[in-house]
Amino acid sequence: MPISLGELAVSVGCELIGDPDTTVDRVASLQGATPESLTFLASSLYTAQLPSTKAAVVVLRAEDAASCPVAAFISDNPYATYARMAALVCPEPLFAPGVHATAVVADSARVSASAHIAANALIGERTTIGENVVIGPGSVIDSDCSIGDYCRFVANVTVLKNVRIGVRGIFHPGVVIGSDGFGNAMSPDGWVKVPQLGGVQVGSDVEIGANTTIDRGAIGDTVIEDGVRIDNLCMIAHNVRIGEHSALAAMTGIAGSTTIGKRCLFAGKSGTVGHITVCDDVVVAAKTFLSKNIVKSGTYAASFPADDAKSWAKQLARFRRLGNLFERVKKLEK
Numbered sequence: 415m416p417i418s419l420g421e422l423a424v425s426v427g428c429e430l431i432g433d434p435d436t437t438v439d440r441v442a443s444l445q446g447a448t449p450e451s452l453t454f455l456a457s458s459l460y461t462a463q464l465p466s467t468k469a470a471v472v473v474l475r476a477e478d479a480a481s482c483p484v485a486a487f488i489s490d491n492p493y494a495t496y497a498r499m500a501a502l503v504c505p506e507p508l509f510a511p512g513v514h515a516t517a518v519v520a521d522s523a524r525v526s527a528s529a530h531i532a533a534n535a536l537i538g539e540r541t542t543i544g545e546n547v548v549i550g551p552g553s554v555i556d557s558d559c560s561i562g563d564y565c566r567f568v569a570n571v572t573v574l575k576n577v578r579i580g581v582r583g584i585f586h587p588g589v590v591i592g593s594d595g596f597g598n599a600m601s602p603d604g605w606v607k608v609p610q611l612g613g614v615q616v617g618s619d620v621e622i623g624a625n626t627t628i629d630r631g632a633i634g635d636t637v638i639e640d641g642v643r644i645d646n647l648c649m650i651a652h653n654v655r656i657g658e659h660s661a662l663a664a665m666t667g668i669a670g671s672t673t674i675g676k677r678c679l680f681a682g683k684s685g686t687v688g689h690i691t692v693c694d695d696v697v698v699a700a701k702t703f704l705s706k707n708i709v710k711s712g713t714y715a716a717s718f719p720a721d722d723a724k725s726w727a728k729q730l731a732r733f734r735r736l737g738n739l740f741e742r743v744k745k746l747e748k
Contacts, residue, residue, distance in 0.1 A: 416438065417438060417439070418435055418437050419433065419434050419436045419470070419487075422487070422499050422503075423487065425499075425502055426495055426498050428473075428488060428495055429487065429488040430487055431479060431488065432471060432486060438451060438471060440452070440504070441500045442469065444464060444467045444469065445467070447469030449469070449470055451469045451470055452469065452471055452496070452499055452500065452503055453469040453471075453472050453473070453496075454473035454474065454492045454493060454495075455472055455473070455478055456492040456493040456496070464481050464482055465481055465482075466483075467482075467484065469484055470484060471484060471485040472484060472485070472486050473486075473487040473489055473492045473495050473496045473499065474487070474489070475488070475489065475490065475492060476488050487499070506566075509530035509548045511527060511528045511529060511530055512531070513525065514531060514532050514535070516533045516534050517536070519531065519536075520540075520557070522540045523537045523538065524543065525537060526543055526544055526545045528546045529543045529549065530547070531543075532551040532552075532553070533551045535549045535550070535553045535554070536553075537549070538556040538557035538559065539557040540557055542559070542560045542561065544560075544564070544581070545564070546563055546564050547562075547563065547564065547565045548566040548567065549567050550567050550568045550570070551569050551570070552570040553567045553569065553570060553571040553572070554571075554572045554573065555573045556577075557575045558575050558576050559575065559576065559578070559579075560579065561573075562583070562618065565585070567585045568586050568587050570588055571585045571587065571588070571589045571591075572591070572592075573585075573591045574591065574592030574630065575592060575613075577591050577592045577613055577630075578613065579616040579620075580616060580617045580640065581618045582618055582619050583619070583620045583622075584621040586624040586626075588625035589622045589623075589624065589626055589627075590627045590628070592613065592614050592629075593627055593629055594629065594652075595610050595652025595653070596651065597609075597632050608632060609632075610629070610630050610631070611631075612630050612632060612634045612652070612653065613635045614630050614636045615637045617640035617641070617642065617658070618640050618641075619640055619641045620640070620642050621643050622644045623645040624646045626644050626645070626648040626650070627648075627649050627650065628644075628650040629650065629652040631653045632652050632653060632670075634653060636655070637654075637656070639655070639656060639657050639676075640658050640659070641659040642660050642662075643662070644666075646664050647665050648663075648664065648667070649668070650668050651667075651668060651669050651671075651672075654670065654672050654673070654674070655672075655674065656668070657673075657675045657676035657677070657678065657694065658676045660679070662680040663679075663681050665682055665683045666680045666682070666684050666685055667686075668680075669685070669688035669689075670688040670689070671689045672686045672688055672691070673690075673691045673692065674692045675691075675696065676694045676695070677695050678695065678696045678697070679696075679697045681699050681700040681701075681702070683700055684703070687703075687704065687705050690704060690705075691708070691709075692704065692708045693709055693710065695711035696713075697712070698713075698715075699714065699715035701717035702717055703716065
């Protein structure tokens, strides 16, 4: 449905340079935009594309406005402003309230009349489903769970027993919340499974990407606080706590009983050992592995970028000889 630039400016609260009656009904990249499109410029890497854009309007910083050939929204944070506008231009689909004929809802469950329960979904005993919740096809919400208002489980999401989720959460296909943690004790007869008796608490405004797993606590709960973003293919082990507004990129792994502070950022394939604490406002670079407590905010990195294979082999050979070199230097120093 078309929306005018004037409406967008008022809704988001930013300055418009251009005709407020112009309308947009889609979003696009700078290069792929049409005269009906909203787009944005947030990185200098794409500045060269701005003069030739065919968009209706571009969200950008004030210093880029002179180079913009079309209408512009002025923002100190173009990407965040674009995100808010895009949600208005391309709103989420509406789901009709009701329970599909193939869904299974336990007699003791309490499901809001405004909720949408799709085909082949299952709602377990004593579980509560809040207002305007969408339980997508094939999803399972097990027993003794609480799902807050306006949550959306896209499809094939599994939430096991004793999980509590706040409001406005988004959970993408294949997410598993509340599976058993990796608890095993060695005995003379082999491994003994440690019962995983805790649950999971997920705060409000949390988004979990496809095929990410969050284990229940062994004793006590695993906790994901408000505003956390977790990408696809991440693994959160038992009794982990992730602080407000932290974000974990794809293939991050957080080992058991680790505590991560607020506003932390973990890049792809990063991770931690178990039983450590990471303070607030820490950035962990891609493929970086934390093995001890982090007590000072900042950026942490430790990985080898790709190199020519022959050059890397030489560097590795030198690295292996460092021990001998160290001993020789010690003898020379004496």
